[in-house]
Amino acid sequence: MKPPALSRHLPILEWGRRYDRADLGGDLMAAAIVTIMLIPQSLAYALLAGLPPEAGIYASIAPILVYAIFGTSGALAVGPVAVVSLMTAAAVGNTAAQGIAGYATAALSLALMSGLMLLALGTMRLGFLANFLSHPVISGFVSASGILIAASQLRHLLGLAGDGETLPQILPQLARNLPGIHLPTLILGGATTAFLFWARGGLRPFLQRIGLPRRMAELGARTGPVLAIAATTVAVWAFDLGHRGVALVGDVPRGLPPLTMPSFSPDLLSALVVPAMLISVIGFVESISVAQTLAARRRQRIDPDQELIGLGGANIAAAFTGGFPVTGGFSRSVVNDDAGARTPAAGAFTAAGLALAALFLTPLVQLLPKATLAATIIVAVTSLVDLSILRRAWNFSRADFAAVTVTMLLTLLAGVETGVSAGVATSILVHLYKTSRPHMAVVGRVPGTQHFRNVLRHQVETHPHILSLRVDESLYFPNARFLEDRLAGLVAERPALTDVVLMFPAVNEIDLSALESLEAINSRLSDAGIRLHLSEVKGPVMDRLRCCRFLDELTGHVYLSQHEAICALAPRNPQKDEGAA
């Protein structure tokens, strides 16, 4: 018997004990396919992050192993992903440009900080913080990142020099350099892009048509990027394109990931705090969404706090083995799952496959054109761009639309960090704004019933000396004073008023600020000769009110139902309609 706490933090103890031949078969198959898929992706995302290609391979070995020990998802495939690589380029490019540290070392430090933050969040069970990244913000951010990434890779397709992290930096530069287009690169890159776009939809039916069984054809369709790499490498070799000016990946050291040491320079670390935080949260959110979707298919569940620990460990591993920030990737996890991965061991086998690639395949990469990798990236990120979120948010609510728009525009125009921070700030502000002005309705009785409805929407009975106000939101500090204001206004309009009844059927919670507002309301109404009553107070709210003197000081009563309140306060002679008062 293992103690439960230990196996909660080391899920491998749990699934490892039950591991069997069927698991092994599924995991090995999945690992083989994911390895083939990960090689081009790793090289491409390293390029996107501004790092040498081998860093992408390294970032896919030790992190996967560590995640296999600490992670809870059997299907999640950890490694470099597009959005996080873009964010890495932005963060590291910034510090390296300032000369604070070497580029590659800064990437290691970024991975380390991001890993430590994830680990801390997981250990302190603070995974809920990621929830403040709302869906509209994530959608907007991911779409805008996709556009930024595609724009940043265009120059590789065109054989142009350049850099830049925002559209206002990238596009004018691209336009200026346009006369210098390198035709062989453009042809190679254009053809590869066209092939990859076709392969996404057309390779599987094609393979089936030429006789492969459905299952094989499906797997074969995943090899599009590998085929593109092979074909373009052969083309470079055959036509000696390297000497004709096509930019190549060039020498890649052969061997297992090196042991590396991140920089602990205080200047560097302080410059990377905010980017590391954003990368942690974005990476976590991306990863957890995939993991939850895949786990649900099998009625399994994943533990978000333990996922933080798993991803934290993976990033720390990346920091010490020549990598850069990693997280669970969407497409490769889906492939992993489809291909039959059953446990995190699939990840360990993938790591082994990549280690073999690092040992034996890297010399082949020497002649690989950068344009091929750029094409791989561009085709991969088009699936990230989903502008329908704009229409969807607009139809749903202006608040969500504001969050999406701010996030997208600022990401495109001012960069990833500004975009995502502004998005989070916007959605928190909008949320605070909305809850600060809760819906409240003056109600009256529907004649002949015990039901009370909004006087503005229904023909109801009211009394000139009674004001019944239904509060449709929990009461807490953002809206406590709003209730005071609203009530002050309603009371000022009603000179004959003697009794106010607050209906609390939708008040799920009350905090000290709201309690003090209620006390202020009670004493102000009392000064004006008006009694305050409550009705339909929920149990937990009543418990709160009981633990202080409010109920003793309340000038009126607490009624179980609004009907009971009105019966007690106005036994007869209601007036038919508020407007007739």
Next chain:
Amino acid sequence: MKPPALSRHLPILEWGRRYDRADLGGDLMAAAIVTIMLIPQSLAYALLAGLPPEAGIYASIAPILVYAIFGTSGALAVGPVAVVSLMTAAAVGNTAAQGIAGYATAALSLALMSGLMLLALGTMRLGFLANFLSHPVISGFVSASGILIAASQLRHLLGLAGDGETLPQILPQLARNLPGIHLPTLILGGATTAFLFWARGGLRPFLQRIGLPRRMAELGARTGPVLAIAATTVAVWAFDLGHRGVALVGDVPRGLPPLTMPSFSPDLLSALVVPAMLISVIGFVESISVAQTLAARRRQRIDPDQELIGLGGANIAAAFTGGFPVTGGFSRSVVNDDAGARTPAAGAFTAAGLALAALFLTPLVQLLPKATLAATIIVAVTSLVDLSILRRAWNFSRADFAAVTVTMLLTLLAGVETGVSAGVATSILVHLYKTSRPHMAVVGRVPGTQHFRNVLRHQVETHPHILSLRVDESLYFPNARFLEDRLAGLVAERPALTDVVLMFPAVNEIDLSALESLEAINSRLSDAGIRLHLSEVKGPVMDRLRCCRFLDELTGHVYLSQHEAICALAPRNPQKDEGAA
């Protein structure tokens, strides 16, 4: 007829038209009393803010006039107040110590920025932002400020030199300088303090005992600080205490407030942004609480956004007439109200009174000991310190207690700005944390009824293939993913499950994130062969769900009541208790 918009922004047009003799009588009487009260307070708070005494008088003239034009409260008396003066000292001391600008000029700039911010908030109707300063944070902040202020004035009572803005700065310094106590100052200061403490409770009964009518005695009791000033000034003159080392206020220029120009140095302004923001919000909250309390007594109401404009104008006026940040003060507004102030004209008359004082009384202040002003301040701020909020918050909830404690400790130990910022951050974080983990209950039917209750608290009927989950909170991005997690866990525990019913009677609102979570839940459950149903969905939530495809994609139904849902899904054979499954 005036256009309503104009008289909303110029309340003087509204009350000015109806002004009559009765108003005039009340306003003049109140003005006379408040003027007498404001003279010592103005001098004292200028001392507290680190400014020459006349600045306090100046800060009480033009700002009151401007507030009288734009403000909506008939009773509010605007001028320097203790907490804002302390914050001014902290903010201005900081920039002056850095040599960015002269002390007095920085105070003008601070008033200007604070005024512009208030004006902007009012014009943009963003007064609700002040609500994010929760009651516990304000209480903790005001109490801690009171302690800080009293501690900072002790040295004047003891005749010691020194400065400092936090307890760790003030107390050790005081202890080190203790051997240098100046005995005449201590006697004078001690006696004044004792008299003022006595006067607060004892002067009114004493005046009544010596034969004054009740009403006169009440008003006479307010003159304690003026009596103290007169008596100690006479004592200084009689015993030549100035030459015996008692620190005096000294020469005060005679005349109306000068026209002054704040500094617009970018360095200064950027150093003052955060303090100005905090001063604006704290000042506004203090002011609005008083104004609302006083308005409610007469069944009047004040317009918070227009109050922002009034206070903004007052601060801008202070900036151009040699003042410093001002706001509506609690005690003087209560006195103003008690003394019969009926309209903002009372403020205008007070301004006239103070202008006369500035013209004719300032020479008398020359011999006033600083210890007297310190005693006035110390006695005034003791009413701010209310440590019972700690016990109250502890009893009410740990969340509110955390907010109070963080605010108080950080205010005392790290200063006013850190304290209030940390308090706001804590209460927002705690609020987000709480709403991110809403209460949800698995429910079953109370046998023989149509009521559904928590399975953990009641003996209820459930079905092994149906899961009914009641959500006790609105669903939005902070808690959307929590619902996904919770449901994933519940589903994983129930292998026989075929139907999930989410009960939404307490869901007041839903945002796009929550909608997408519901869509994810729907599609994940569908993958696992489980249908999703909703029940008891409120109108506004249903409206939201209708404006997208969710209801089309929903695998189950939306039921009006949970009873209806269970009848449709499980016509017979419930099991008696969840535990027996």
